[in-house]
Amino acid sequence: MKKRIIILGSVVLAVVVAWSLAWLVLAGLVKQQIAAQAQADGITSPQITCQTLDVGGFPFRFDADCTQASIVSGDMVFDLPGLRASVRVYAPTHMLASALGPLQVSDTFTGTRNSVSWSTLEASVRLSDWRIARASVSGRDVVWSDTLFGQNQIAATPLVELHLFDIPEQHDAQRQTAALAGYMLANDLAYPALTLSDTNAEVQLELSGLPRRCAQLGRSQSAAQPAGCRWPAQDHRRARH
Secondary structure, eight states: OHHHHHHHHHHHHHHHHHHHHHHHHHHHHHHHHHHHGGGSOSSSSOEEEOSEEEEEOTTTEEEEEEEEEEEEETTEEEEEEEEEEEEETTEEEEEEEEEESOEEEEETTTOOEEEEEOSEEEEEEEEETTEEEEEEEEEEEEEEEEOSSSOEEEEEEEEEEEEEEEOGGGOBTTTTEEEEEEEEEEEEEEEGGGTEEEEEEEEEEEEEEEEHHHHBOSSOSOOSOOTTOOOOEEEEEEEEO
């Protein structure tokens, strides 16, 4: 009996040690892939830099924390105090993300500068066959301001949500096309320039005939829109005061 306990303990210890080593290797690869985006040109692929980049979450998650994140895409520059993305080992196709605000947005071509603040901003992306099965973003106490001269509020809402869903029945294997449905909701929206106040706004859209490579994630390190991707859409907007 004692021998069996020793053998069992040895097996458990070996598994723990093996997984610990595997997690360290995988965490290193994740960090390496994220850090590699700092070498992107910011045109064909967004350039992402972090003041500090850490990967934690041992033993069953990979949490990538990027502080003072800066994203450059063309003439647009996005600055965030903090960004976190998490993937659980037992659900590798489901990513959770959150961000600290405010987001500073600047256009180096036009010179415009905007700020978006929030109390909570969370996102969830679920993949199926490396396509987006569902993507959701939810923000609370969101305020959009023009910061070029002072702090001029453009719009505000206590709750905004954006959801994207795959439409499997519109997949066309012969034409290699896919489709996505989208839904956006903003509660008690205030937008003085459009004379909107306490407005519940909804936007529904459908992206059809979408090349499958445009709806796919994870098969390329580049997050840029692939060449030749078009975004034909039918949208339906509704605003309720």
